[in-house]
Amino acid sequence: MRGPDDLIALVRGYNPRTDEGLLRRAWSYGEAMHAGQMRRSGEPYFTHPVEVARLLAQQHLDDATLVTALLHDTVEDTRASRDEVEAGFGREVADLVDGVTKLTKMELAGGGDEQAENFRKLFMAMSRDLRVILVKLTDRLHNMRTLRHMPPEKQAKKARETMEIYAPLAGRMGMQWMREELEDLCFAVLNPVARRSILRRFATLEAASGDVIARIGEDIETVLARAGIAAEVSGRIKRPFSVWRKMEQKEIGFSRLSDIYGFRIVTRGAAATDDCYRALGAVHRRWKAVPGRFKDYISQPKSNGYRSLHTTVSGRDGKIVEVQIRTQEMHEVAESGVAAHWAYRDGVRAGNRFAVDPTEWVAQVSKAFDEASSHEEFLEAVKLEMYVDQVFCFTPKGDVIKLPRGATPLDFAYAIHTRIGHRTVGAKVDGMRAPLWTRLRNGQQVEIVTAEASAPQATWIDIVATGRAKAAIRRALKAERRAGHVRLGRELARVAFAAAGRNATEKAFRAAARPLGYDDAEHLLAAIGASEVAASRVIEALWPEAADGAADAEAPVAAAEAIIGPEAGTEFTRAPCCCPVPGERIVGITYRGDGVVAHAIDCPRLADFAEQTERWVDLHWHPGRHPARYAVPLEMTIANDAGVLGRICTSIGLAGANIADLRFEDTKPDFFRIAADVEVRDVEHLHAVMQAVEIDADVAALRRIRAAE
Known part of the structure; x- marks a missing residue:
C-alpha cells in the first residue's frame, strides 16, 4: 500500500491549497484504527478507505470529503468514536463520517416498511449533505470491484442491492460512468454466462473488423478539422450490460444489434456550444443519420444537469455508431454529475454553471414519503424517480413538460397541475385525438381536454407512469x-x-x-x-338508557344506606350548594341537630370549615346501584320556538331522569334561560342526561349550577 504522498500529489493537481497536514493526520489515524484488520483478499483493511479516497480525488472533491473517505469505517469497525473524530478533525468531518456510518447499516434492498423507512433516512442524509452519498457510492464501487473475494451468496446479495439501489441512484445523481460500471460489475455476478457470451462476441467482432474504433475516430476528427471545429474525439465499445439490456428491451439477438460503438465529441473554444451544433451538421453531412435517433439535451437538459447532443449514424463500412456531442463544461457534468457541484479547481470550488444541486429532487422525493398513504406507495414513487429516463413534450403554448419514459397524456396532465389531471377526459397528441394510455415520445405536442364534472377513475392507476400522478389519483x-x-x-x-x-x-x-x-x-x-x-x-x-334494561334487575340501594361513614343512627343530607351525586368524592361536615351534611370534595364552601377539622367526617357512596333520586340543578339556554321545551323534556325522560322542578329565569323573543332540577342516579347518569340535552340543535348552552353561582 502506497503512503499518503501519492494521495496528496493527486489532490494537489487540482487543489494546490489542500490542507496537507489534515490529510496526513487522517491517513495516520485511519491506519492506526484499522491496524491488524484484514480484508478477505488478504490485504490490510485500510487499503479500502485509501482507494475510496483516491476515487473521490479523481473526481476533484474537497478535503473534508477525502478525510471522510479515509475515516468512513472507523466509527463502525474500530474503537474510534464520533466524539474522537470530531475532536481530531472537526464537526464537518464528524457529521459526514456519522452520515456514511448510518447509511452503511441500512438494508435498502428487499421491501416493506423497513426498506421504506431506510429510504427516508437515505434521502434525509442526502438533503443534509450530498457528500455523504458521494462517499457511500464510491465505497460501494470499490467493494464491487473487489467482490470476488466474498462468499458466492454474499456476492449475489450485494450485487442485487447494488443493481436495484446504488446503480440507479448513481445515474440519478448524474454519475453515468459509475452507474455503468456498477451495473456491469453486478452483471458479472448475477449473469456471468451472458456476460462472457457478449465478451466473446466482442472479441470475434474485433478479430473480423480490426480496430474499428480507431478508424472511425480518425474519420470524425478529419471531418471536424475540415469544418474548422476544435474538438477532442474519443470512442469505445459499449459495456456488456448495456448491450445485454438493449438486446432484452428490443428482444433481438447480438447479430441484429446495431449501435454497440459509441463516440464522444467534446468541443473547445469560446464558441463551444455553437460548435456542438456545427459538429452535428458536419457529422450528418458526412454520414447518414438514423431516423428517430436524435436527441437534443442541450436545449432541453435532463433534470440531473446532463447536456449533450445525441445522434446515431451509419459510419465506416455501414457500422451503426452513436455520437454524443458536448462542450468541456457539459462533459464534466456528464462524467461527474453531482460531484461537479462540489469539484475543486486551482484550490476553489470549480463553479460549473451546468452542475445541478439535486436537493430539489431530494426534497421532492422526501415530500412523496409524507404524502404517500402507505410505504408501498412511497417505494413505488422513489423507484419511478430513480429508474427512468426522460422525454420532453410541449403544451400548445410551447411550454416544455419533462416526463419519464413511458409517460402518458394523463401523466402530462398531472405534471401541469393536479386539478387538470383530475378533470381530464381526453387528449390530443400532435393535433390528433389519442387514447389516454398512449406512450408519449420526445418532441410531441400534447393538448389536454378537460371537463368540470370529470373525476379520476380507478383504471388510471395502471395507465400513469409517474409517482406524482399515481399518488394524486389514489388520494x-x-x-x-x-x-x-x-x-x-x-x-x-x-x-x-x-x-x-x-x-x-x-x-x-x-x-x-x-x-x-x-x-x-x-x-x-x-x-x-x-x-x-x-x-x-x-x-x-x-343514550345508555336506551341500550337495555338489564341493570335494572339489580336491587337499588336504600336511601338510608346511600352513604357510608356516619355513625349508626346519624342522619345525613346532601349539601344544596354542590348537590353531590354518587360517583363523586364527598366529605361530611357535622351540624348540631342536623346530623351530617355531605359536600363534594371540590365544593368552595368547604373553605369555611378549614379551621374546624374536628367537624369533618370521611364519607363514601354505597357502591351499589342507586335510584334516580338525586336532584341536580341545571341551567339551559334554549331557542324560543314551538316544541323545543317539550322535546328537551322528552330527551331527559328518555335518558331515564325525572324533572323535579322547572323555572324560567329569563325570557327573550329568541331564547329562554331555564333552571331545572333533574333527578339522576349518579355522576355517569348526570353526564348522559346533559349530553342528551346538549346534542339538541336548539340548545345554545347548558351547565350544572354549583355553590354560589
Whole structure:
C-alpha cells in the first residue's frame, strides 16, 4: 500500500491549497484504527478507505470529503468514536463520517416498511449533505470491484442491492460512468454466462473488423478539422450490460444489434456550444443519420444537469455508431454529475454553471414519503424517480413538460397541475385525438381536454407512469370513497335515530364521535358507511338508557344506606350548594341537630370549615346501584320556538331522569334561560342526561349550577 504522498500529489493537481497536514493526520489515524484488520483478499483493511479516497480525488472533491473517505469505517469497525473524530478533525468531518456510518447499516434492498423507512433516512442524509452519498457510492464501487473475494451468496446479495439501489441512484445523481460500471460489475455476478457470451462476441467482432474504433475516430476528427471545429474525439465499445439490456428491451439477438460503438465529441473554444451544433451538421453531412435517433439535451437538459447532443449514424463500412456531442463544461457534468457541484479547481470550488444541486429532487422525493398513504406507495414513487429516463413534450403554448419514459397524456396532465389531471377526459397528441394510455415520445405536442364534472377513475392507476400522478389519483379515489361512505353513514344513522325517536343532528354525531374512538363526526359517519361500526352503537353511546334494561334487575340501594361513614343512627343530607351525586368524592361536615351534611370534595364552601377539622367526617357512596333520586340543578339556554321545551323534556325522560322542578329565569323573543332540577342516579347518569340535552340543535348552552353561582 502506497503512503499518503501519492494521495496528496493527486489532490494537489487540482487543489494546490489542500490542507496537507489534515490529510496526513487522517491517513495516520485511519491506519492506526484499522491496524491488524484484514480484508478477505488478504490485504490490510485500510487499503479500502485509501482507494475510496483516491476515487473521490479523481473526481476533484474537497478535503473534508477525502478525510471522510479515509475515516468512513472507523466509527463502525474500530474503537474510534464520533466524539474522537470530531475532536481530531472537526464537526464537518464528524457529521459526514456519522452520515456514511448510518447509511452503511441500512438494508435498502428487499421491501416493506423497513426498506421504506431506510429510504427516508437515505434521502434525509442526502438533503443534509450530498457528500455523504458521494462517499457511500464510491465505497460501494470499490467493494464491487473487489467482490470476488466474498462468499458466492454474499456476492449475489450485494450485487442485487447494488443493481436495484446504488446503480440507479448513481445515474440519478448524474454519475453515468459509475452507474455503468456498477451495473456491469453486478452483471458479472448475477449473469456471468451472458456476460462472457457478449465478451466473446466482442472479441470475434474485433478479430473480423480490426480496430474499428480507431478508424472511425480518425474519420470524425478529419471531418471536424475540415469544418474548422476544435474538438477532442474519443470512442469505445459499449459495456456488456448495456448491450445485454438493449438486446432484452428490443428482444433481438447480438447479430441484429446495431449501435454497440459509441463516440464522444467534446468541443473547445469560446464558441463551444455553437460548435456542438456545427459538429452535428458536419457529422450528418458526412454520414447518414438514423431516423428517430436524435436527441437534443442541450436545449432541453435532463433534470440531473446532463447536456449533450445525441445522434446515431451509419459510419465506416455501414457500422451503426452513436455520437454524443458536448462542450468541456457539459462533459464534466456528464462524467461527474453531482460531484461537479462540489469539484475543486486551482484550490476553489470549480463553479460549473451546468452542475445541478439535486436537493430539489431530494426534497421532492422526501415530500412523496409524507404524502404517500402507505410505504408501498412511497417505494413505488422513489423507484419511478430513480429508474427512468426522460422525454420532453410541449403544451400548445410551447411550454416544455419533462416526463419519464413511458409517460402518458394523463401523466402530462398531472405534471401541469393536479386539478387538470383530475378533470381530464381526453387528449390530443400532435393535433390528433389519442387514447389516454398512449406512450408519449420526445418532441410531441400534447393538448389536454378537460371537463368540470370529470373525476379520476380507478383504471388510471395502471395507465400513469409517474409517482406524482399515481399518488394524486389514489388520494382522489380515497377521498371519493370516503365521501361516499360519509353519505351512506349519514343516511344509516338517520334511519336508526328515527327508529329510536331521536333527531340525527350534527351535534349528536360530534358528541358520539369521541366515546366511540373517532376524531370527529365525519370520521364516525365514514365508519358507519364502511360498516366498521353500527348506527345503533351511536345511540347507545348517547343514550345508555336506551341500550337495555338489564341493570335494572339489580336491587337499588336504600336511601338510608346511600352513604357510608356516619355513625349508626346519624342522619345525613346532601349539601344544596354542590348537590353531590354518587360517583363523586364527598366529605361530611357535622351540624348540631342536623346530623351530617355531605359536600363534594371540590365544593368552595368547604373553605369555611378549614379551621374546624374536628367537624369533618370521611364519607363514601354505597357502591351499589342507586335510584334516580338525586336532584341536580341545571341551567339551559334554549331557542324560543314551538316544541323545543317539550322535546328537551322528552330527551331527559328518555335518558331515564325525572324533572323535579322547572323555572324560567329569563325570557327573550329568541331564547329562554331555564333552571331545572333533574333527578339522576349518579355522576355517569348526570353526564348522559346533559349530553342528551346538549346534542339538541336548539340548545345554545347548558351547565350544572354549583355553590354560589
